[in-house]
Every structure is written in structure tokens, then in C-alpha cells.
Amino acid sequence: MYNIAILGATGAVGQEFLRLIEERNFPFKNLKLLASKRSAGKKIAFMGKEYTVEEANEAAFHDVDIALFAGGSISKVFAPVAVAAGAIVIDNSSAFRLDPKVPLVVPEVNPQDIKKHQGIIANPNCSTIIMLMALKPLYDYAKIKRVVVSTYQAVSGAGREAMEELTYQTKAELQGDKVEAKILPCQSLDKHYPIAFNLIPHIDAFQDNLYTKEEMKMVYETQKILHDDEIRVTATTVRVPVYRSHSESINIEFCDKGIAVPVARQLLGRFPGVIVQDDPEHMNYPMPIYTSDKDDIYVGRIREDNTVPYGMNLWTVGDQIRKGAALNALQIAEYLIKNKMI
């Protein structure tokens, strides 16, 4: 039994940590719910007990075995603090993902990297996780040269307030009221756009190369997780009016052999955490409303792409808050426990 702390306990990912801890009978002894000052003092009922959210500070990680960080800028401040206090930090922010000393892990994809940790293990970006769950079983069979990915990302990726924003904007629009935008595309920016009945091709900050950070995360994180600096990824990431499942249209070019559709279905189908939903004749393909609150990543619309020698198109959908964030982090913690690494 382990002492657990959740940093960012009141947000969408933090709340999902709690749901998953209960659902998966995660072996915890003490549970500490931490957040920024703004949320400290809030009461949260969990498994028949009431918890008070505490403000994260230097002392908060005393006697904590595993610290689950939901993400955000607060991670950077408290990860070293938690590690110094003896906790293993599993961090959902982007702060440490590309740090060479920090393993970046999708447990089904690169579990071997977990053992290299020095206190912090990073959880990849949600879009990266969902894409890699579909790429890895194919990659192991035929090396991938290039990926062109376009995402259809749920508002949950921008947090609980973005999910609420989708609801109230949609209501306002349907009632003919003024639609106000305060959160998306990024809460920290001055300008906001409605997401109700709209699409916003802007997730996270723009970089000098005109890609967004979100787009570049898919490039660099994929290379790091696959330990393959040669795999080329180009991404366009788009926010869509969907609550909590991300979808991705993925075009793959393999290096030196193609994969026939039945073989791809087989490879994907036996990969843990992936469900093949690919029966066009019976109108069976992944859709975000049906994958929400599910643990698995769904793959369908598998087609050979003959515009290159060894090409393939896929459509992948998965719950952004579960496998895209909280579940993947908790699976890392479970791996540590199962392999007596804690």
C-alpha cells in the first residue's frame, strides 16, 4: 500500500485520477489532494471519505510514495520538491518530457524506459499517446518512415473549464444569445474564439517555425518514445466541439514494406489497449462519443495508401482524459508497483 498525492486534484485530469484509483483498486494507503492556492480548502468526497484539498507547498510531499501531477505550469515548481522529499513523480505536464534524464513513457509502448527514471517520469502529450498506441504495433512489424497526422481534439484537453465553455456556448448559440469565449484556444492568451459549432486550428503556443507547440510535441515525443530520431512526423492539430475523446487521421509511410489491411488489423487487435473497430460494411468505425470514458484506443478506417510505395491511412480515437492523460500516468504507477520498483 502506497501513499499517493495528486497535484491538480480539482481539474479534469485530477478528478479522473480519483475515478481510476477507485475503479482499478489502486493500492493506496494515504491520499493527499493538492492544488494551487486558488483551489485549496475545497472538499472532495472520495470512496466514502471527505478530503480537503491542500495547497501544494514544500512540506506537502513528506511521506508521499507516488505523486501524480495532473499537469500545468505548477509541475515545474513542485516536481523537484516532491523528488527531494522522496516521492516518484509521474508528471502530465510538458515541462520534463524532452529532458534526457526523464523517461517519457506509454506503458504499452516503451515500458523498459521506466526503470531509467531518476525521480520523475513524464506522461506524454495526449495526442502523442493516442497516436503511438496505433503506430507501435505496426512499427514493430514494418519500420515507419513518415507520418502525416491531422488531429480532431476534444475540449477536455484544455481542461474542465473548456468543457464547461463548450456547453454554455452551445446553449447560447441555440438560444440566439451572444456567444462569449473566455478559455479557448488557450486560457492564458488575450483573445479567445468560440468552439461551439466551430473548429480552432490552434492548440498551445505558436513557435518560430509556425507550428504550434502541440504539433511539435507530436514530432519530438514520438521520436523520443520510439527511440527513433529518423522517424519523421508532421502534424496539424485542431480543436473540435467534442467533449473528451481525441480523434486523429493518420497517414503512414513505411520504410521498406507495406502492411496489408488484414495484417494491420491483426497486429493492432492483439496489441494491449487497442481495439480494432474496422468494419465499413457494417458501418463500424471509431467515433468520439462512443469511446469516451473508455480505457482503450480505437482504430478503424484502415486503408492502404497507394500514393507512396508503402502507405497506410488510419483513423484513431481515444478518451483524452483517460488514456491521453490520467490512465496512462496511473498505468506507469502500476508498472512501478508490479515490478517492485517502488
Place this chain on the structure above:
Amino acid sequence: MYNIAILGATGAVGQEFLRLIEERNFPFKNLKLLASKRSAGKKIAFMGKEYTVEEANEAAFHDVDIALFAGGSISKVFAPVAVAAGAIVIDNSSAFRLDPKVPLVVPEVNPQDIKKHQGIIANPNCSTIIMLMALKPLYDYAKIKRVVVSTYQAVSGAGREAMEELTYQTKAELQGDKVEAKILPCQSLDKHYPIAFNLIPHIDAFQDNLYTKEEMKMVYETQKILHDDEIRVTATTVRVPVYRSHSESINIEFCDKGIAVPVARQLLGRFPGVIVQDDPEHMNYPMPIYTSDKDDIYVGRIREDNTVPYGMNLWTVGDQIRKGAALNALQIAEYLIKNKMI
């Protein structure tokens, strides 16, 4: 002044024809509104006059100069009838698009093909038109080898009833009522899925190669319009909960030279019917709620893609009912008139 008939006058595209005829002062003398038996008898007020929708039949095209066909299976039946009666048919259905005797035209892209018509001129698929408006100015500068496109298509592409369906499903979902699906993905199928807060990766019928017809239209129509059998296009087409503007994430690989972003912006900016909206620093990029009811195609998120020698990513958005359908067809009619081809 010309005698005009509109076939499918009560649908989303038919209604847009009327709006555009008024807006553009289209030089019409008599106007005949035609539809299937189901809609015959309906009254439509237009420019201060009341019209009664007539059932399309053999006699309906007598004395008609230009017949604007809104689309659907009815086109195949009545196009030869209208041509035999002496009309020029501009058809928005897919029935004649790949017929070698029928020009397939985007007036800004291949106006020269109009003169080859033998009575029928086909209007391309909405997704093809919107993509080609962005590709053509670049293609003229640097030949394109391959395009990987993922679409984000508005419900208007499935007609007025699909637009209504998005509204009542969204209302039901927000009120916690049962969400019923009757139209999408395709009205003619037995099974339907909700589009509210969802995505449906299925537009038009599945083919033997596992692509949908919609996806293959983007391949074949692009080749026909550009007169380039070598250009390779692979598409994934997806319905999104947006009312009337299609968006497309387009990855381009040029044959033998790249295009720098400032040059691409310039080429696109001076192409008629295209507006460059590409200033990431000021959060300026195309979004479907702002392009609806507009004539132009908006292009932004222009980025070089270094995963191939000469690559580029674009984000293109345009009103599906306007440039994607009715406007493009009416521009063909205007071209015929302007060039005294009628």
C-alpha cells in the same frame, strides 16, 4: 436575360442558388423552381414574387436556357431531358463528373474547360472545390506530386435536414434527452449516428478499396480538373458538428521545388476567390464559423513541411453551400454569359 430553372429548389443548395441570384444580380428573365414530387406545390417567395415549386418532368425544361441542378440522384434522370430541351445543365451531383464528355469546372481553376461542354457542365464535389482553390495557385508555381488531405466537413454537405438534425440533437443532448439520429452519415442507409458533439468518419458510400466515395472523389476530380493523372491524392473525409463551412488539413509534396511561406502567401493572396488569413502571432487563421455565408476560400496555417524535400502544410476553410456548391455553379453560368457561350 436568361430563363433559369433550378432543380432541387427547396434544399440547402437550391435555396442558396436563390440567395446568390438576388445578391449577384444574375440576369434572369423567367425563373422556374423544380423539385421532386415530394416538394412540388410548395410556395417560395423570392424577390417580391411568389413561386410555386413544380414537379420536374419531361416538359419542365421547355424554353429554359440554364438549368441549375442542386444535386442528388434526380440529376441523372433529368440532365439528358434538360439538354434535349435545349438547356445548358450545370449539375452539382456526382453523376457526370467523371464522364469524359462532361467538363468538371472550378471557374478560377480550369475555366478553359467550360467551352468543351456538350450540354452538361459538372460542378465538383464541395471538398474538391475548396481544396483546389488552395492548391491551384501553388500548383502553377511548383508542380504537386502528392497531397494528403483530412477533411472536417460541415453537416450542410448532407443537406438541409442534416443541418436541422445537428440542431435538434444538440438541444436534446444539452437537455439530457435521448439523442435520435435519422440522417447522418447517409440518409439512405439503415443505420445512423449522432453528429452532435461527435465526429463521423464516413461520408458517402464505402468502396471496395475501403475508401469512401467522398474520399475517392477528391482523388479523381482533382486529377481531372488539373488535367494531371500523375498527381497523387489520398484523403480521409470526416463529418464534424459544424453547420456550413468545410475545413481541410492539407499536406502537399511538390515535385521539384519547395515554396517558402511568404511566397505561398503571396501566390494564394493574389488568386481570385482566395483570402490568406495567416498571421499566427495575432491568432489569425481560418475558422468555419467566420467563413460561413462568405464567397471566398480562406487559407492559413501555411507551414513548410521538412519531413519531405519539398513539403507544405495548409489549413483551408470555405462555405460548403456557397463556393462548395451553389456559388461555383452560378459562377460557371456567369462565365457562359460573360463569354457569350449562351
